[in-house]
Amino acid sequence: MTKHGAVVVPEDAAVGRHFSFPPPRTGGDSCKKLAGQVDLGAAMMGSWLDSMKASSPRHRLVAPRVAATGSSDADETEDDVWMEKHPSALGSFGAVAAAASGKQVVMFLDYDGTLSPIVEDPDRAVMTEEMRDAVRGVAEHFPTAIVSGRGRDKVFNFVRLEELYYAGSHGMDIKGPTADSNHHLTPSKAKSVLCQPASEFLPMIGEVHDALVAKMASIPGAKVENNKFCLSVHFRCVEEKTWGALAEQVRAVLRDYPRLLLTQGRMVLEIRPVIKWDKGRALEFLLGALGFADRDDVFPIYIGDDRTDEDAFKVLRGRGQGAGILVSKFPKDTLASFSLRDPDEVKGFLRQLVRSSNS
Numbered sequence: 001m002t003k004h005g006a007v008v009v010p011e012d013a014a015v016g017r018h019f020s021f022p023p024p025r026t027g028g029d030s031c032k033k034l035a036g037q038v039d040l041g042a043a044m045m046g047s048w049l050d051s052m053k054a055s056s057p058r059h060r061l062v063a064p065r066v067a068a069t070g071s072s073d074a075d076e077t078e079d080d081v082w083m084e085k086h087p088s089a090l091g092s093f094g095a096v097a098a099a100a101s102g103k104q105v106v107m108f109l110d111y112d113g114t115l116s117p118i119v120e121d122p123d124r125a126v127m128t129e130e131m132r133d134a135v136r137g138v139a140e141h142f143p144t145a146i147v148s149g150r151g152r153d154k155v156f157n158f159v160r161l162e163e164l165y166y167a168g169s170h171g172m173d174i175k176g177p178t179a180d181s182n183h184h185l186t187p188s189k190a191k192s193v194l195c196q197p198a199s200e201f202l203p204m205i206g207e208v209h210d211a212l213v214a215k216m217a218s219i220p221g222a223k224v225e226n227n228k229f230c231l232s233v234h235f236r237c238v239e240e241k242t243w244g245a246l247a248e249q250v251r252a253v254l255r256d257y258p259r260l261l262l263t264q265g266r267m268v269l270e271i272r273p274v275i276k277w278d279k280g281r282a283l284e285f286l287l288g289a290l291g292f293a294d295r296d297d298v299f300p301i302y303i304g305d306d307r308t309d310e311d312a313f314k315v316l317r318g319r320g321q322g323a324g325i326l327v328s329k330f331p332k333d334t335l336a337s338f339s340l341r342d343p344d345e346v347k348g349f350l351r352q353l354v355r356s357s358n359s
């Protein structure tokens with residue numbers, strides 16, 4: 001644990017990762033250079049604005065899926081090629097099940113956009129009872145973790161299943177199940193799982209939260225969310241003409257905090273400590289805690305919809321194990337192997353997994 005606590009720049013944070021936002025302009029490998037990246041001024045503002053627009057469903061990154069009439073062949077080819085590279089995990093369920101056969105499945109689930117649909121108000125991103133049943137079913141068979149950008153307590157309050165592992169704050173706050181479950185570990189060992197590699201940042205995050213709340217008060221629709229070790233500044237309900245001003249205000253606050261990193265999710269700016277820790281590290285930590293670190297007979301499945309989930313897909317690729325599944329209706333640049341279109345399909349996949357484990 002302590003070896004991960006050092007403040008170092010993530011190898012692939014902000015620069016050079018699959019989804020790098022803003023687009024890389026510097027080859028920074030130190031906290032200072034990363035801070036500089038947030039600070040490049042007007043030229044950089046353009047790229048922030050571009051990426052903010054790209055994160056909106058109103059601004060598609062790539063060509064739309066082809067409707068029955070009217071679209072060009074080029075659009076169709078792009079979509080088909082993407083689906084060939086990232087086939088539906090439901091359509092290819094047989095292949096996933098065959099690859100997992102004889103192995104210990106460990107399930108990792110992102111929350112927003114994966115278990116609950118994206119909605120305007122982050123406080124109302126509830127998951128349905130059917131989805132809760134599907135997750136409960138999976139957790140009866142396999143160790144199951146929720147890996148979210150949300151604070152751990154907040155995501156627990158949405159999911160409300162005590163038998164799961166929870167990794168909140170983009171994996172920086174990991175805790176084992178609070179209730180006995182059908183897991184690999186003895187109940188007391190499972191309950192003792194805990195990892196908080198960014199705890200030294202708590203006071204700083206509190207300070208920045210307060211500063212951002214004060215700044216955002218003048219921007220109608222902006223919302224600052226405290227995710228304990230990370231912060232989110234939502235702009236989904238902010239008029240698009242004000243996005244540039246919002247990003248500039250956030251960057252102004254962060255100028256005094258070079259040990260914090262600004263990244264972007266779905267209509268949200270995210271602020272997190274510059275440590276070498278992300279959802280991929282959380283996945284590795286949990287596999288280790290479960291005793292699967294060096295095992296060949298483990299099959300981790302990670303399902304997520306956002307840029308931060310790419311860190312976990314990358315780890316699975318690196319291990320040459322398991323299956324990364326991107327939740328998206330549109331082709332996106334991703335390291336996931338499979339795709340599902342929306343939370344409904346995620347629910348279908350989870351149910352299918354349970355059915356196939358029972359048969």
Ligand SMILES: O=P(O)(O)OC[C@H]1O[C@H](O[C@H]2O[C@H](CO)[C@@H](O)[C@H](O)[C@H]2O)[C@H](O)[C@@H](O)[C@@H]1O
Nearest residue numbers: 111112118119120122125148149232266267268
């Ligand atoms: O890792 P996740 O569980 O996917 O969390 C990432 C962020 O999700 C939430 O924001 C997103 O969902 C909201 C509710 O649907 C939506 O309004 C927002 O636009 C999305 O970005 C959450 O509120 C953030 O704090 C998380 O960082």
